[in-house]
Amino acid sequence: MHFTIQREALLKPLQLVAGVVERRQTLPVLSNVLLVVQGQQLALTGTDLEVELVGRVALEEAAEPGEITVPARKLMDICKSLPGDALIDIRVDEQKLIIKAGRSRFTLSTLPANDFPSVEDSQGSLNFSLPQSKLRRLIERTSFAMAQQDVRYYLNGMLLEVNAGYLRAVATDGHRLAMCSQPAVIDQVDRHQVIVPRKGILELARLLTEQDAEVAISLGQHHIRATTGEFTFTSKLVDGKFPDYERVLPRGGDKLVLGDRQLLREAFSRTAILSNEKYRGIRLQLESGLLKIQANNPEQEEAEEEVAVDYNGAELEIGFNVSYLLDVLSVMGTEQVRLILADANSSALLQESDNDDSAYVVMPMRL
Numbered sequence: 001m002h003f004t005i006q007r008e009a010l011l012k013p014l015q016l017v018a019g020v021v022e023r024r025q026t027l028p029v030l031s032n033v034l035l036v037v038q039g040q041q042l043a044l045t046g047t048d049l050e051v052e053l054v055g056r057v058a059l060e061e062a063a064e065p066g067e068i069t070v071p072a073r074k075l076m077d078i079c080k081s082l083p084g085d086a087l088i089d090i091r092v093d094e095q096k097l098i099i100k101a102g103r104s105r106f107t108l109s110t111l112p113a114n115d116f117p118s119v120e121d122s123q124g125s126l127n128f129s130l131p132q133s134k135l136r137r138l139i140e141r142t143s144f145a146m147a148q149q150d151v152r153y154y155l156n157g158m159l160l161e162v163n164a165g166y167l168r169a170v171a172t173d174g175h176r177l178a179m180c181s182q183p184a185v186i187d188q189v190d191r192h193q194v195i196v197p198r199k200g201i202l203e204l205a206r207l208l209t210e211q212d213a214e215v216a217i218s219l220g221q222h223h224i225r226a227t228t229g230e231f232t233f234t235s236k237l238v239d240g241k242f243p244d245y246e247r248v249l250p251r252g253g254d255k256l257v258l259g260d261r262q263l264l265r266e267a268f269s270r271t272a273i274l275s276n277e278k279y280r281g282i283r284l285q286l287e288s289g290l291l292k293i294q295a296n297n298p299e300q301e302e303a304e305e306e307v308a309v310d311y312n313g314a315e316l317e318i319g320f321n322v323s324y325l326l327d328v329l330s331v332m333g334t335e336q337v338r339l340i341l342a343d344a345n346s347s348a349l350l351q352e353s354d355n356d357d358s359a360y361v362v363m364p365m366r367l
Helices: 007-020 072-081 132-145 198-207 261-272 322-331
Strands: 002-006 032-038 041-047 051-058 066-071 087-093 096-101 104-109 126-131 157-163 166-172 176-183 192-197 214-219 223-227 231-236 255-260 281-287 290-296 302-308 316-321 336-341 348-352 358-362
Touching: 002 007, 007 032, 007 041, 007 051, 007 072, 007 087, 007 198, 032 072, 051 198, 066 072, 066 104, 072 096, 072 104, 126 132, 132 157, 132 166, 132 176, 132 198, 132 214, 132 322, 132 358, 157 198, 176 322, 192 198, 192 231, 198 223, 198 231, 255 261, 261 281, 261 290, 261 302, 261 322, 261 336, 281 322, 316 322, 322 348, 322 358
Parallel strands: none
Antiparallel strands: 002 087, 032 041, 032 066, 041 051, 051 231, 087 096, 096 104, 126 214, 157 166, 157 192, 166 176, 176 358, 214 223, 223 231, 255 336, 281 290, 281 316, 290 302, 336 348, 348 358
């Protein structure tokens, strides 16, 4: 194997692929990246056995074909440290990878390509495409609500629901829920649900950089595959039953509050400073035209804010984890937001004021 490549052309795909590779591995080959040269194309593959990412780069000159695996982190650090305009010459010599650029020369250890595991290559039963910007929006609007290391393993990921005409993402950690739908050209008659693990979702989001370009999605029995121009991403699915999110959506809330998103966000941020660091609780007091926000902590410190809102219902006092409210307000895009409440013991529903494509549910706290 022998090829030359511009530093910039190699670094971008290498950084994305190396992101999948775990630092601490049970198998030495899993901390490596697989390099495959065929014709005028270099393919780089990284995997942690759950998520696999293949990046493809066109080579400007004909290359000598071959395949080998090399330590991902070291190769990336070498590329990063070279000058921006460097031309890198890479070849395999006696089971070592030799990298030359200008007056620099590096020799890296390798492992055979046959040792490298590949995610099973089965045909997806359901295939569709949508603009990268739509899939990115779905992930950005909901991924913050995914659980981290919850014993209910099916919460450590995101539900993707495919239905005729739309794609929906739902994430919950048991205390809050985020849901977003986007129209998509899908000829699926029955509702089809899969759970994509947390790491898979975060890696997938990093790939969706071209707003208008399409991403092709393929859903199989045990895998999801997403293909863009330069990358093929594959992730195992979580085997489990996701909670029935429609039952969680609050119905019958009779208290409708309309407020300025930025004003609310700033007021919540200031109040949060003096909330209990562990529980992050704040108290909301609603009265006609006004929302009072209060926080206190074990050191007997207090914060109070008042925000004018569009509200003319009965008075209500309710507690929330302020972090959950801030997470929602920071992913919304409109100036106005609406908050629908029923009573002090019922979950709140938050939405953008002028569209229903996203919905956020936050459970109340007893303070």
